[in-house]
Amino acid sequence: MIYVCIPSHNEAPTVGLLLWKVRQVFASFEREYQLLVGDDGSTDATSEVLQPYTRALPLTVLRSPEQRGYARTLEGLLRTAVERTDRPKRDCAIIMHADFAHGPHFIPDLVRRIDGGADIVVGETDVAGLPTRGLRMVRRWAPLLLGRRAAVPGVNDIVSGFVAFRLITLRNALRERPEPMLHTEGWAANAELIAFTARHARRIEAVPTVERHDLRHRPSRIEPWETARSLWRARAALNFPAAKTPAAEPVEREVELVS
Numbered sequence: 548m549i550y551v552c553i554p555s556h557n558e559a560p561t562v563g564l565l566l567w568k569v570r571q572v573f574a575s576f577e578r579e580y581q582l583l584v585g586d587d588g589s590t591d592a593t594s595e596v597l598q599p600y601t602r603a604l605p606l607t608v609l610r611s612p613e614q615r616g617y618a619r620t621l622e623g624l625l626r627t628a629v630e631r632t633d634r635p636k637r638d639c640a641i642i643m644h645a646d647f648a649h650g651p652h653f654i655p656d657l658v659r660r661i662d663g664g665a666d667i668v669v670g671e672t673d674v675a676g677l678p679t680r681g682l683r684m685v686r687r688w689a690p691l692l693l694g695r696r697a698a699v700p701g702v703n704d705i706v707s708g709f710v711a712f713r714l715i716t717l718r719n720a721l722r723e724r725p726e727p728m729l730h731t732e733g734w735a736a737n738a739e740l741i742a743f744t745a746r747h748a749r750r751i752e753a754v755p756t757v758e759r760h761d762l763r764h765r766p767s768r769i770e771p772w773e774t775a776r777s778l779w780r781a782r783a784a785l786n787f788p789a790a791k792t793p794a795a796e797p798v799e800r801e802v803e804l805v806s
Contacts, residue, residue, distance in 0.1 A: 549580040550628035554620040555645035559592040562645040582606040588614035618729040618736035635714040648758045649709040657711040666716040666748035670709035670756035681771030692778040696785040697742045706734035719747040735781035
C-alpha cells in the first residue's frame, strides 16, 4: 500500500485537481494506494472541494477545525499511515504539497526506489527553477543554516517536502520520540523529519524532481529572509545526532516538465 499524505491549508483551487492527477498516475502505475489529506483549519472552500472526492477516490480527510500548522498536520498524516499499515516493511508513505508544486508523475520513481531497497527517497529540486532569487538563496544555504545536526549524507535538498518513507523506518522513528516528533515548522520541519527518520534508515536515495511554482494559484507563503531566520533558530530543536547512513546514490538531473 502507498499512502499519499497531503497537508493542506486553504488550497481549494488546486487540491482537487492534484487528487485527480494522482488518481491518473495510479491508473497506469497499478499499485494499491490511499490518499490522506490533512485539512489544517482551512477557511476557504477546501472542505467543499474535498467532499465529492471522498466518494470517488480512496480518500480520507483528516480535518482540524483550527489551524495547527504544517508540522502537526504532516505528523498526523504520517502517524495515520503507520497505524493503518499491516505491512510496514513493504508499504510506504509519500508526502507532497497540495499547491501543485510537486508533480504526481514523479510518484512512480519514488516508489520504485523504495521497492529497490531504499528506506527514504528525497525528491530534490533544482534551485535554479525556484521563482525568486531570495528563495533560491535560502534553499541553497538551508543546510548551512540548519547546521550539522540536520545533515544527511548524500541529501542536498534537506528541506524538501516531497519525500517517500518506508513505513517500518517511519514507525521506528515515531516510536523513539513521543508525540510530537516534530518541534519545528515549515521548511525546518521537513529537514527535521528527514534527518531524524534517517537515523533509522539503512539506505537513503535522492532523485531529481521539479517544483512547478507557476501552477500554484496563489502567491508563495515563503518569505525568504524570515524563512532563513527560522532555519537558523531551528538548530536548537534538532537535538539528535547526525544520521550515520550511506550516501545517497548519485542521479543525473534530467527531468521532464509536465503541466
